[in-house]
Amino acid sequence: MSRFPVENIRNFSIIAHVDHGKSTLADRLLELTGTIDKTKNNKQVLDKLQVERERGITVKAQTASLFHNCEGKQYLLNLIDTPGHVDFSYEVSRSLSACQGVLLVVDANEGIQAQTVANFFLAFEAQLSVIPVINKIDLKNADPERVENQIEKVFDIPSDECIKISAKLGTNVESVLQAIIERIPPPKVHRKNPLRALVFDSTFDHYRGVIANVALFDGVVSKGDKIVSAHTQKIYEVNEVGVLNPNEQPTHKLYAGQVGYLIAGMKDVTEAQIGDTLHLHKQPVEPLPGFKSAKPMVFAGIYPVDQSEYNNLKSAIEKLTLNDSSVTVHRDSSLALGAGWRLGFLGLLHMEVFNQRLEQEYNASVILTTPTVPYKAVLSSSKLIKARRAVQKNMMFIDQNRVMLKYLFPLNEIVVDFYDSLKSLSSGYASFDYEDAGYQTAELVKMDILLNGNTVEELVTIVHKDKAHSIGKAMCERLKDCLPRQLFEIAIQASIGSKIIARETVKAYRKNVLAKCYGGDITRKMKLLKRQAEGKKKLRKIGNIEVPKDTFIKVLKTQSSK
């Protein structure tokens, strides 16, 4: 690795709106630099996770070191592929901290979209060089000139700086490599200073423990070095260092300005915190700024389907949150579902992907409860301020056909199905991005679900006053379908405070298990009664009502899919 002086290193990221072609461009760059063989099967090579391949989206940023010869000089280009979906923008901002420049990919047909704007500003604020790349020029409806004008108008980047390519066909991709070398500065680092390495990502390998992705800001790290985590002050010996090419390739040493991986016998997932600084033993340094912790927007309870799986699920969640540090975890327990956790996610897709990764990568089978968003509640019996559901803040025309609107929305209104509705209403043309605007006052009510007058804690929800009636009615109807009839009538009610807003009734049902036993054998009767008693044990009592355990799961599941 010493062959690459700092001036021959470029660290860059590819950012774009979803589906504008980041991963396809990454494939072409890997091929052009000979990192992977050119075959027809190279499709999103850096999307390694099963969930990414199944959904066709990137959820984890990936790193690859490319070796490129240009005008007789060997360059080391470190590429960090990032996700496009709004839920994963935390990954984007972390990746950018290891870069000096970005390729901003824009679809030649769709033009600038919501996440193009959001990601551009992340790069702009981090003061990175931005190379605009207009992709998919092979499409029949491509209009690269229109997109050039949009880029000039919205981002103030002269249109002659745009590179027009087709990542799919490979057209003009060499110009992108040329621009990376010419327009992105080498990292500002010092190899003579003591080691200062930023852990910008980490994964857990079942056999080798924690694998930390590091960007070296100062110094050199070698196999066998004793290093210290600035966060925990624990000392480790480096067992392996190397570059990702795109698979791990050991190199013995990594130098300042380079990006690679490091394995140092960290066995516990709490040891390699993302954002941590590593330095040499007895050579302490000023830690790097690290990362702002992610702010979860959507919360859900997660429980093992079978309580005996609790410890396995605990370790699976710990390992997966090491790789996805934006998830927050708190222990929780529920009367119906047993011991579990309350997890915070950045959005609904993030929650679904986390769940799918738990199942696919850790073989865990879990119950996920209805997603909710956080509220700050002021309990008051006085008149509430009239809620305004969405308030328009700003409007800007990007060109004759496209407008950018800014609204203030309650988070609860957008997390579940807003994006889908927007897409179908606009025939797929509108795109959407959001950022936290803080807490706002709203007319929200706490809705209880009662079974014969007793509140069922698991089903308590916070809903907007105007929607309470329809949601309460739907939940009562679902419960009615799920609850088995019992020996007495059950009243299912939805209430706000003391006011009942919906009601369903489950009629009484009496099962006489002895009906077919005429007279005779007492032992047979005892056996039937014992079996009935065992069946009853399986039921959980809420007040005087026996509720099968899976009723909660059914109601919560239908509720979250609604």
Ligand SMILES: Nc1nc2c(ncn2[C@@H]2O[C@H](COP(=O)(O)OP(=O)(O)OP(=O)(O)O)[C@@H](O)[C@H]2O)c(=O)[nH]1
């Ligand atoms: N016609 C055409 N299609 C392209 C081109 N580049 C990418 N695509 C297609 O566009 C789709 C999305 O490409 P990806 O590379 O997965 O996009 P991405 O930006 O990485 O998507 P996310 O990771 O989900 O954000 C795929 O079906 C690609 O085959 C291109 O130059 N021309």
